[in-house]
Amino acid sequence: MGEAVDPAYVQAPEHRPKQSVIVAEGIPLIDLSPINYQQEEPITPVSIQGLIKEIGSACKEWGFFQVINHKVPLRKRERIEDAARKFFELSLEEKIKVRRDAINVLGYFEAEHTKNVRDWKEIYDFNVQQPTFIPPSDDSDDDENIQFQWDNRWPQNPPEFREACQEYAQEVEKLAYKLMELIALSLGLAPNRFNGFFRHNTSNIRLNHYPPCPYPHLALGLGHHKDTGVLTVLSQDDVGGLEVRRKSDGEWIRVRPISNSFIINVGDMIQVWSNDAYESVEHRVMVNSEKERFSIPFFLKPALYTDVKPLEELTDDNNPPIYRAVNWGKFRTNRMRSNFTKSNVENLQIYHFKISQ
Numbered sequence: 598m599g600e601a602v603d604p605a606y607v608q609a610p611e612h613r614p615k616q617s618v619i620v621a622e623g624i625p626l627i628d629l630s631p632i633n634y635q636q637e638e639p640i641t642p643v644s645i646q647g648l649i650k651e652i653g654s655a656c657k658e659w660g661f662f663q664v665i666n667h668k669v670p671l672r673k674r675e676r677i678e679d680a681a682r683k684f685f686e687l688s689l690e691e692k693i694k695v696r697r698d699a700i701n702v703l704g705y706f707e708a709e710h711t712k713n714v715r716d717w718k719e720i721y722d723f724n725v726q727q728p729t730f731i732p733p734s735d736d737s738d739d740d741e742n743i744q745f746q747w748d749n750r751w752p753q754n755p756p757e758f759r760e761a762c763q764e765y766a767q768e769v770e771k772l773a774y775k776l777m778e779l780i781a782l783s784l785g786l787a788p789n790r791f792n793g794f795f796r797h798n799t800s801n802i803r804l805n806h807y808p809p810c811p812y813p814h815l816a817l818g819l820g821h822h823k824d825t826g827v828l829t830v831l832s833q834d835d836v837g838g839l840e841v842r843r844k845s846d847g848e849w850i851r852v853r854p855i856s857n858s859f860i861i862n863v864g865d866m867i868q869v870w871s872n873d874a875y876e877s878v879e880h881r882v883m884v885n886s887e888k889e890r891f892s893i894p895f896f897l898k899p900a901l902y903t904d905v906k907p908l909e910e911l912t913d914d915n916n917p918p919i920y921r922a923v924n925w926g927k928f929r930t931n932r933m934r935s936n937f938t939k940s941n942v943e944n945l946q947i948y949h950f951k952i953s954q
């Protein structure tokens with residue numbers, strides 16, 4: 598990545614980062630110490646009314662919050678961070694041995710596009726569960742319906758990479774399910790209401806590396822987007838750069854790094870299940886010319902065969918469903934194609950599933 602500006606990375610003027618950064622009050626900070634997410638039984642709502650309220654209003658007002666006292670062991674988090682750093686330090690030649698391609702959707706990739714502009718980053722993706730592979734339902738009207746391969750592609754180096762990734766995945770997954778119980782309760786649902794959707798889940802973890810960028814005022818580490826899945830649990834380092842679109846006024850707000858915390862955000866599927874009670878909110882990542890940055894999102898995602906539609910308990914005559922069913926496998930496949938290269942068509946977005954009123 599030289600000094601000359603590569604037009605592939607240049608954002609349209611309205612999407613370029615602003616020089617002044619608003620940190621303001623920022624997204625809500627929620628203390629999870631009232632729950633013990635290690636226990637197997639669903640949480641009992643009585644003792645945690647306050648927490649459920651906080652989660653509910655954070656989901657409604659921001660779609661984002663930050664959690665502390667989450668009980669994911671710091672040691673495991675540091676271990677995967679260290680493995681990620683060592684992996685990205687390898688030569689490009691080494692890294693492309695596990696490079697993603699049009700069929701293998703997991704592994705290393707350095708040419709991601711978001712909304713058809715190239716992101717200033719490199720990534721590594723792995724699935725949390727080795728899938729019992731269930732293809733998106735037979736789709737004869739879709740001539741681009743390719744059979745993707747979902748096998749994890751582990752690099753040889755650093756040697757501890759695979760173990761570090763898998764250990765961390767287990768811990769962060771437990772946290773994600775506990776958060777789903779809290780979110781269910783905050784919507785007035787039974788805590789285990791969402792459990793059934795994740796038996797053959799397609800959850801994945803992404804390692805993000807944003808190298809220093811010589812023209813940070815023109816490019817973005819990651820262009821503005823919404824997360825397509827159910828829930829994201831993100832670990833960011835202390836550099837900062839993540840910005841969230843504030844719902845109240847549309848301003849971009851910087852998320853302040855807090856050590857040993859996680860950033861949680863609602864994805865498109867919660868938006869559909871909740872019939873817009875909780876919305877998936879836009880976010881993006883700024884880069885800077887001095888420091889590289891690392892982040893590790895865990896994306897909770899349902900089984901490929903899941904039809905996601907507004908939950909019956911949350912809809913009635915006065916609040917009719919505003920979405921038709923979204924088949925997760927098809928939605929994901931379609932989006933995956935568009936992340937791969939620059940294309941001339943608009944990406945499939947969740948609003949395309951809105952029932953016209």
Ligand SMILES: O=C(O)CCC(=O)C(=O)O
Pocket residue numbers: 803805819824831833838839880882891892893894
């Ligand atoms: O790097 C970050 O802080 C955010 C990453 C993100 O939003 C994503 O990978 O979807």
Ligand SMILES: [Fe+2]
Pocket residue numbers: 822823824880
């Ligand atoms: Fe994201």
